[in-house]
Amino acid sequence: MDINALSQISPIRTQSMQNLQTPAEVTKGFSAFLTDALNQVNQAQVDSANMADRFAAGNVEIHQVTIASQKASVMLDLTMQVRNKVIESYQEIMRMSI
Numbered sequence: 103m104d105i106n107a108l109s110q111i112s113p114i115r116t117q118s119m120q121n122l123q124t125p126a127e128v129t130k131g132f133s134a135f136l137t138d139a140l141n142q143v144n145q146a147q148v149d150s151a152n153m154a155d156r157f158a159a160g161n162v163e164i165h166q167v168t169i170a171s172q173k174a175s176v177m178l179d180l181t182m183q184v185r186n187k188v189i190e191s192y193q194e195i196m197r198m199s200i
Contacts, residue, residue: 143177150174 123131153170156162 140181143174143181146170146174146177 150170157167
C-alpha cells in the first residue's frame with residue numbers, strides 16, 4: 103500500500119471560515135428554535151381543545167378527537183421531560199466545584 107497516496111487526500115471541511123456564526127447568532131438561533139417548539143406544543147393543545155368543542159357540536163368524529171388529544175399529550179409530555187433534563191443538567195453544573 104502506497105502511503106504517499108494518502109497524503110494527497112484533502113481534509114474534509116465541515117464549514118468554511120466565512121460561515122462560522124458568532125455566539126450571539128447561535129444563541130439567537132437556539133432561542134428561536136425553542137420558541138418555535140413551544141409554540142407548536144401550544145398550538146397542538148389549542149387544536150385539541152377546539153377539536154373537542156367541535157365534537158360536542160357534532161362536527162367531527164371521536165377518532166379525530168382522540169388522535170388530536172393524544173398528539174397534544176405526547177408533545178406536552180416530551181416538552182416536560184426535556185425541561186426536567188435541562189433543569190437537572192443545570193443543577194448538576196451548579197454543584198460542580200471550580
